[in-house]
Amino acid sequence: MNSSRRDFLRSTGLGFLALGLPPAFLVRTAQAQSAKNKSLVVVFQRGAMDGLNVVVPFKDPAYYKLRPSIALREPGTNPESVIDLDGFYGLHPALAPLKNIYDQGQLAFIQATGSPDNTRSHFDAQDYMEIGTPGIKGTPDGWLNRCLLEGASSSSNFRGVAVTAQLPRMLAGRAPALTLSSIDEFHFRNEALGNALQKLYATSQDKELRLGAENLFSAMGELKRLSAKIPVSSERYPAGQFGAGLAQIARLIKADVGLEVAFTEIGGWDTHANEGGATGQLANRLKELGEGMAAFYRDLGQRMEDVVLLTMSEFGRTARENGNRGTDHGHANVMFAMGGKVHGGKVYGRWPGLAPEQLNEGRDLALTTDFRTVCGEMLTRHLGQKELTNIFPNFRATAPLGILA
Amino acid sequence: MIAALNQDQKIVHFLNRTSFGPTQDKIKKAARMGIGGYLDEQLAPERIPDQLAEEKIAGLKTMRLNSRELIELYPPPNLQRLQRQQANQPAAMAMPAMEGPRVVILELQQAKLLRALYSNRQLYEVMVDFWSNHFNIYIAKGANRWLTTAYDRDTIRPRALGQFKDLLLATAQSPAMLFYLDNWLSADPNSPGARIGGPNNRRRGLNENYARELMELHTLGVDGGYTQKDVQEVARCFTGWTIVQPQGQGVFRFEPRIHDNGEKTVLGQQIPRGGGMDDGLRVIELLVKHPATAKFIATKLVRKLVADEPPAALVSKAAEAFRQSDGDIPTVVRAIIEQPEFFAGDFYQGKIKNPFEYVASALRVTASETQVTHQLLRYLGRMGEPLFLAQAPTGYPDVAASWISADMLLTRMNFVSDLIANRLPGAKVAPEVLKNRDELIRRIAPDSLSPATQAALNATEGQQSIALLLAAPEFQRR
Numbered sequence: 084m085n086s087s088r089r090d091f092l093r094s095t096g097l098g099f100l101a102l103g104l105p106p107a108f109l110v111r112t113a114q115a116q117s118a119k120n121k122s123l124v125v126v127f128q129r130g131a132m133d134g135l136n137v138v139v140p141f142k143d144p145a146y147y148k149l150r151p152s153i154a155l156r157e158p159g160t161n162p163e164s165v166i167d168l169d170g171f172y173g174l175h176p177a178l179a180p181l182k183n184i185y186d187q188g189q190l191a192f193i194q195a196t197g198s199p200d201n202t203r204s205h206f207d208a209q210d211y212m213e214i215g216t217p218g219i220k221g222t223p224d225g226w227l228n229r230c231l232l233e234g235a236s237s238s239s240n241f242r243g244v245a246v247t248a249q250l251p252r253m254l255a256g257r258a259p260a261l262t263l264s265s266i267d268e269f270h271f272r273n274e275a276l277g278n279a280l281q282k283l284y285a286t287s288q289d290k291e292l293r294l295g296a297e298n299l300f301s302a303m304g305e306l307k308r309l310s311a312k313i314p315v316s317s318e319r320y321p322a323g324q325f326g327a328g329l330a331q332i333a334r335l336i337k338a339d340v341g342l343e344v345a346f347t348e349i350g351g352w353d354t355h356a357n358e359g360g361a362t363g364q365l366a367n368r369l370k371e372l373g374e375g376m377a378a379f380y381r382d383l384g385q386r387m388e389d390v391v392l393l394t395m396s397e398f399g400r401t402a403r404e405n406g407n408r409g410t411d412h413g414h415a416n417v418m419f420a421m422g423g424k425v426h427g428g429k430v431y432g433r434w435p436g437l438a439p440e441q442l443n444e445g446r447d448l449a450l451t452t453d454f455r456t457v458c459g460e461m462l463t464r465h466l467g468q469k470e471l472t473n474i475f476p477n478f479r480a481t482a483p484l485g486i487l488a
Numbered sequence: 489m490i491a492a493l494n495q496d497q498k499i500v501h502f503l504n505r506t507s508f509g510p511t512q513d514k515i516k517k518a519a520r521m522g523i524g525g526y527l528d529e530q531l532a533p534e535r536i537p538d539q540l541a542e543e544k545i546a547g548l549k550t551m552r553l554n555s556r557e558l559i560e561l562y563p564p565p566n567l568q569r570l571q572r573q574q575a576n577q578p579a580a581m582a583m584p585a586m587e588g589p590r591v592v593i594l595e596l597q598q599a600k601l602l603r604a605l606y607s608n609r610q611l612y613e614v615m616v617d618f619w620s621n622h623f624n625i626y627i628a629k630g631a632n633r634w635l636t637t638a639y640d641r642d643t644i645r646p647r648a649l650g651q652f653k654d655l656l657l658a659t660a661q662s663p664a665m666l667f668y669l670d671n672w673l674s675a676d677p678n679s680p681g682a683r684i685g686g687p688n689n690r691r692r693g694l695n696e697n698y699a700r701e702l703m704e705l706h707t708l709g710v711d712g713g714y715t716q717k718d719v720q721e722v723a724r725c726f727t728g729w730t731i732v733q734p735q736g737q738g739v740f741r742f743e744p745r746i747h748d749n750g751e752k753t754v755l756g757q758q759i760p761r762g763g764g765m766d767d768g769l770r771v772i773e774l775l776v777k778h779p780a781t782a783k784f785i786a787t788k789l790v791r792k793l794v795a796d797e798p799p800a801a802l803v804s805k806a807a808e809a810f811r812q813s814d815g816d817i818p819t820v821v822r823a824i825i826e827q828p829e830f831f832a833g834d835f836y837q838g839k840i841k842n843p844f845e846y847v848a849s850a851l852r853v854t855a856s857e858t859q860v861t862h863q864l865l866r867y868l869g870r871m872g873e874p875l876f877l878a879q880a881p882t883g884y885p886d887v888a889a890s891w892i893s894a895d896m897l898l899t900r901m902n903f904v905s906d907l908i909a910n911r912l913p914g915a916k917v918a919p920e921v922l923k924n925r926d927e928l929i930r931r932i933a934p935d936s937l938s939p940a941t942q943a944a945l946n947a948t949e950g951q952q953s954i955a956l957l958l959a960a961p962e963f964q965r966r
Contacts, residue, residue, distance in 0.1 A: 206880075292964055406682065
């Protein structure tokens with residue numbers, strides 16, 4: 084989109100929002116344009132997923148030594164075996180729904196990646212991964228939000244959406260971002276009261292709440308206008324908030340509302356005890372993750388060409404299992420990238436090994452790829468960001484891994 | 489912002505910070521007793537009669553049962569099926585869908601909200617909520633479904649206005665915390681009790697989960713100066729702090745057969761070998777006395793009672809009170825509230841209510857007759873704070889930014905809209921409240937309505953106007 088056109092859309096966009104009138108020809112023009120929009124969907128796995136039991140290095144003999152009771156079997160006919168990915172890594176069997184997507188070359192894994200900061204605090208590590216400045220706590224905004232600031236391509240209220248009740252730090256900042264936990268319930272139950280509140284909040288001197296309400300009313304107005312074209316999903320997603328959230332993101336993408344970045348999360352990964360192997364605690368979380376991602380992929384069909392879904396978790400877990408058939412807080416982890424333009428069917432990232440001298444601090448998988456390298460590649464090659472300096476300040480990106488063309 | 493608070497505003501401010509919201513009665517009472525006198529009374533909750541709250545929760549049977557009784561009476565669904573099969577009971581006689589642990593969780597949620605609404609010991613309930621969140625556990629994790637009732641009743645509530653040290657020790661020994669943060673499983677791998685056997689001659693070993701959160705979240709704070717090595721050493725000290733049958737009665741026990749009896753070094757202090765259970769007690773002692781703990785607890789309390797950005801001067805006074813009183817909670821709370829700064833105009837309506845505070849204060853200020861229904865609890869969940877269901881050990885956040893997303897604001901607005909229209913099952917607004925808007929304003933923002941809210945109120949009337957007031961910025965804050 085050239086700049087004069089962008090300016091035109093932006094200014095007229097603001098104009099008609101203020102008037103509350105949607106000039107039909109402008110909406111159509113904006114839609115035609117936004118149909119080309121690419122979307123990046125971030126899935127945050129809160130609690131620290133045990134990546135070593137997800138994309139399993141079954142050819143590294145140290146893996147079996149470190150994990151006598153929770154290691155997964157080498158590929159084979161046993162249903163408890165990992166699913167062979169490339170002769171070295173195997174996929175956790177609970178992620179079987181993703182194998183097909185991997186084979187079609189639209190799903191890639193990036194092993195031994197994460198945040199270089201060595202904190203083992205869930206809270207700090209999640210924060211670092213969300214604000215995009217590991218080791219620096221004072222950063223006021225999230226990197227997904229900064230990404231919205233960089234390329235203001237439209238005035239849509241749906242450029243940045245979290246399908247969670249709380250706005251995640253990753254999406255918080257100066258660019259307006261929306262939380263939308265239910266499209267179908269995103270309206271006033273008493274419209275007259277809503278109108279009165281809109282007036283009240285618009286003139287309030289309480290800046291914090293005025294801005295929050297502006298965001299709400301503006302999005303609600305737009306959603307009302309668009310509601311007719313937001314399709315209902317007929318795809319079967321797994322029960323629970325994660326599946327419901329992905330289903331909503333898919334609906335927004337299909338409706339061409341101008342969604343650029345979306346955020347959702349899935350918890351329950353903090354497996355300190357009785358983590359399980361092919362079945363059990365971790366397997367149950369993976370089943371939900373895999374079924375959700377696979378449903379999203381089927382649901383979007385051809386539209387996956389314009390979409391990348393990227394997963395991340397604050398840190399990995401100890402390479403050695405602990406004394407309770409679980410794992411403690413570790414370091415590097417695995418990320419997933421799924422999308423039509425992903426060069427999938429491959430596990431990216433240099434494998435650092437699991438021999439004692441290869442472990443981070445003698446206990447965890449070492450990190451060979453900074454998560455910002457992976458995210459940066461998605462931002463530049465998928466969303467078309469020119470510059471990452473403001474999005475990941477003080478980060479000198481290494482060469483992209485080539486996950487995207 | 490207001491330069492200096494008048495007396496009515498001071499009372500509303502005081503009640504906003506030390507209770508789940510002003511009511512007509514409590515405003516009158518504070519005016520009669522004076523804020524100082526009222527605070528004295530609130531800090532000695534055991535002397536405040538609380539019959540109404542007790543009556544309200546009297547029907548909640550699970551609140552009086554111990555963990556073993558709870559699991560026997562409300563077994564998990566698959567166990568229920570087995571019991572039915574074994575008793576040869578037809579499926580038609582199966583327990584109703586609501587039976588099972590969901591009842592236990594529901595009643596605990598109901599009791600928490602009912603007490604916030606009806607208890608006269610309001611500051612005490614505020615502190616119970618604060619410590620439950622500080623020492624958060626996730627009720628939906630396994631056996632915690634049956635252990636949390638006792639955790640709330642026997643661990644947190646008796647000490648919420650007591651000594652921090654007692655509270656810390658009680659949580660360290662509570663089956664719910666031992667289970668939630670896995671310490672019940674932690675063992676010295678070389679100890680005689682660690683042997684599990686099996687084909688690989690498996691042994692139990694060390695689990696760091698509790699040790700880390702004990703320092704990061706319960707005492708020192710993440711920047712409190714401990715290292716990964718300290719985490720491991722503290723974990724060694726707490727080996728053997730376990731539970732007898734976590735799925736059954738849930739009782740703390742020190743098990744010497746899995747304890748690491750070697751020497752340890754925690755935060756630079758030697759803990760000599762052979763200490764047994766005293767190792768953990770030493771660690772607790774060390775942590776309670778550590779200056780980082782005083783500062784961390786003081787900061788969190790000031791954030792709760794005063795402002796999202798805790799003023800340094802207040803924090804240091806509170807921390808000093810903590811140190812000098814050996815962590816006497818009422819002394820620290822008093823030290824904060826009695827500072828003149830507490831009533832500074834900047835802090836008046838400076839905090840955004842969290843969802844629990846918002847819902848409770850709306851029901852209180854409207855003198856609603858409330859039974860806690862699923863619909864009411866669902867609203868709390870959609871606002872982002874389902875009770876006892878914060879999954880991470882961090883608990884729920886206590887800053888504005890976490891609670892005012894578009895989605896949450898909308899849910900708050902829809903909640904008051906339903907409440908005032910009497911469309912919220914379980915809650916009935918007192919009819920006189922709907923007729924006297926000015927009285928309601930005195931409870932919410934005496935002489936301090938913003939021009940925007942005033943104008944909006946002028947343009948509406950009746951029920952609509954009452955709902956508007958409860959959805960306005962003034963009532964989103966406390």
